Every structure is written in structure tokens, then in C-alpha cells.
Amino acid sequence: MNMPFTMPPLGPIMPEILLVCIGLILIIVDLLYPRNRELLSQLTLLACIGLIALLFNQKPASTFGNMFIVDPYSIFFKVICLLGLLMTTLMSGQYLTIEKIRHGEYYSLMTFSVVGMMIMASAADLIVIYLGLELMALSVYCLVGLLKDDFRSNEAAVKYFLMGGFSSAILLFGISLLYGMTGTTDLAGIAKYCSEAGIMKNPALLTGFALVLSGFCFKVGAAPFHFWTPDIYQGAPTSMTAFMSVAPKAAGFAVFGRFLMTGFPELHEQWGTIIAVIALLSMGVGNIVALSQTNIKRMLAYSSIAHAGYALLGLLAGTSEGYSATMTYLFIYGFMNMGAFAIVILLCSAGNRRESLEDYKGLAKSNPMAALLMLIFMFSLTGIPPTAGFIGKFYLLKAALAAGYTYTVICAVIFSAISAYFYLRLVRYMYMDDPQEEFVAQYSPGLTAALALSTIGVIGMGILPGSFLNLAARSLIGF
């Protein structure tokens, strides 16, 4: 058999190809200049900025037989992931020096995982979704276990690996059922076949759908599939925790949204209810368990579960208004969470990680600037105006309300009020208590830049939300 081979156009996938090349270059540079660590982070930063500029100039297109789609929706999520990489790289320098991590592969692994996320954001086919997901996950497993001599980091990596592998297997079994029922792995094809053949009530199809849904919930860390999150966030190197709480989560939501919107728009009545329950559980578990935490990384992990619940509110609405609210929220969440973790890194010094909430007592007296910034990020995470967190939450609740999920919204507001307790407790520790030790934080240039960027993001989007919302809304045109 002789089949002609035609090369698919590579233009749409160029940013991913370039990022893979950059990852490889980072490995080579590490080999050639083993003493110059600064070079690696500078290269990564340049690559991020260049790629964000490139992405903004990309035209909507598709390649590889519609398996890989570039549209404003995917570009928006890719920018979130790249911003996550940018800010993590900025704050990594100081952390790596303190923890004495000298692995050159740190930056290249992060780059490869971002390639996986960008592929996920663009994937319109279950095969591509799976490949992107695994590229992201495998790189992150290694990064979590990077502190080789620290048992907690080993433990987190092994737990993450087992949980991730298990969730991938569940996801795959769901995908195999979907493929068997519809005869295709293309999301648009699945939707077309389902509505034409009228098999929406087929039990095997629904089982497959439910399995895929639980696989995605694992990846975004929504309850009841959240139990891996706190352990892994606590054990991982802090810069990786910051990265994991923003970029993979955004990529997970990108896939989640596209799967529901392109693949199963007709089942909205069924999955709307399922997602409402998942969102409520996530907000409940996240916010209530966070009340009893004494470790800041663990507290932020539970807070990230709760925030996954908030972000799901936009998906469950199933409207373009809801999707744009979720996208805006993830963008804002990226800034405020990165900021909070930057402060956690700022307080970290050799031999004393200061990860306990007690360590924040009296921070306003010893380090007024750090305390003020943490105050802003905590206000934003709670959702207090005029910070960006308020705007994000407001539009999510508005979208869910417009779609008719009144009770879900009422519960969300109540859980949000509960969350104020543990966020503001940290503020009280910082401002009302006396310092326990003399400690002056060291600001490295990178960390300062990361803090400045996230503060500008949180305040700027809080005061002038219009332009960002327009950007998110425009990203959905043509969906």
C-alpha cells in the first residue's frame, strides 16, 4: 500500500516547538556552563516573554487533522501558563540558593511541563489531551522530588506519582469507552455522533463520561478527588508548589472546559448538576479543613482546593459568560497565589523554612513591606474589594446565578465568608502579635520583580477590571 504523506502545517504549533527547543538548549547550556546558574533562569525568562509576544500575534488555525487547535481560548490559557513559568523562574533563584539545589534540569523540566500544558490548552482530540497531560505530569513528578535528601520531598513525589498514575488510568478507561461508543477520539466528532445517533442515554457512554470527568477533577484538585493536594503542596519545594498551584491547574481547566463545551454540550443538564456538587464539595472541604491548618503551605493547598471549586462555578454555568468568568478568575488567581508563595519563599532562610503560621507573628514590625504585600494577597484570596480576587469571584457568582444555580451561589458565598477566617487570621498574626525572632528578609532582584508583578496584577485588575474581562470575553468568540 502506498499512501502519500503530506506534512501538516507547523505554523500553529510553532510556540510549542520553540519551547521544546528552548528546553533542550537549557540542558546543553547547563552541560557547557555548569557554574553559571543565572544564565539558565535568564534564558527561561527571555523565552517566556518572547513566546507570550508570539502567542498574541497568532492567528486562529488548526493543524494535524483538527487535533490541535489554536484559538483565542487556547492562547489565553497558554499565556496564563507562561506567566506562571515566568513568575516561578523569577522567584526560583533565591529559593534554589537557600535550599542548595544545583540541578540544571530544574528549568528544562519546568519548560517541558509548560509545553505539555500548552498542548493541553490546544488539544481538540482525546489522544492529544492525554499526551499533553502526561508530558506535564511526568515533568512535575520529577520537580516535586527535586530535594533528594529531604524525605518529605521524596514522599510527596512518590504520592503524587501514584495518585497521578491512578487518575490517568481512570481517565484512559473513560476515554476508551467514549471511543468505543462513538468511534472517534475527536471532541467535535464525539458531539456530532452523539447527537446524530441519539445515544446520550447509553450507560457505557455515561460511564465513560463520568470516568473522564473524575480524571479531570483529580488533575485540577477538586473534591472528592483532592486528597493528594495538601501532602504534595507541603512536601514539594516551595517554588514548585507555587508553580503547581497555578499553571497545571489552569491547563487542567482549559481541557475541562473544552471537553465539556465541545464534546458534550447536549448533556449540560446532567453535568451541570454533577459539577455543582463537585464545586460545593471542593469549596466546603477546602475552606473548612483550612481552618485547622498550622502550616502555611498546607493552608494554601486547602485554599487552592476551594479556589478550584470557585472556578468550577463558571464551567457549570455552561455559558460563554461563565467560561470567561472562569478564565478571568484563573488569570487573577495566578497573580495572587504566586504573590502569596513569593512571600513564603521570602521568609525562608537556610536551616529555617518558616512554614508555620506562628512564624508570621509580628511580621508587620520586623518586615513591614512583606507584611503589607501578604495582606494584599490574603485580601485578594478572600475576595475583598478593591483587590482583583473580588472582581473574579463577583463575575463567577454572577454567571452561575444567571444560569439558575441560585442555591449553589448562596452556599458559595457562605463558604467564602468562612474562608475569611483563616486568611485574615494570618493578617491578625502579622499585625496584632509581637515578633518572636529578629529576622530581616532578603529581597533578591528576581523575587522583588515577582512580587511587584503580582502586586500590580492584583491591584491593577481590581481597580481596572474592564480591559481584562474584555480580553477573556473576546477569547470565546467563535467557540
Added chain:
Amino acid sequence: MIPLSWYMILAAILFSIGTYGFLVRRNIIIMFLSIELMLNAVNLNLIAMSHYLECLRGHTFTLFIITVAAAEAAIGLGLVIVLFRNKKTVYVDHIKELKG
């Protein structure tokens, strides 16, 4: 010819055994083997469906899954070795530094 449903039932049984093993066994290596069993149940499902539907996508997907599983094995066993160097155990019950 063996009907498709037999393959699907076999795959579902294999997948359930894998899930059971993952949830019940405490040895990290055995848990990892259970995940591999689950992945192979998926492969069986995909191949059977691909043959039945006369469509090559399932075949292609299986090749990808096998490749990724190999990469996953390399990384997973690497992580277990690093863990074993610090604390001589492969049982998840002994790994409980992180909790709260």
C-alpha cells in the same frame, strides 16, 4: 468470531483487579504494577474496539499509551529508589511524614 462485548468484559475485569490492587496493597511497587494492569486493560479495550470499528485511532492510541507507560515506569522507579535511599522502605504505611 469472539464478540466485542467479551473483550470489553475482560477489560473491565482486568481494570477492576488493578483498581482493587491499587487500593488494597501497601507496597509501592505492587501499587505501581496495579496501575500498569489498569493501563493494559485500557489497551485491550482500545485494540478490541479499534478492530471492531475498523478504525485505526484506537491502535495509534495504544502505541502512545505503551510509550508513555514506559516513561512513567522509568520516572516512578527512579522516585522509589530516591525514597529508598533516605528511608529503607517501600511500604506506603511507613511513609507518613506529611499529614494534618
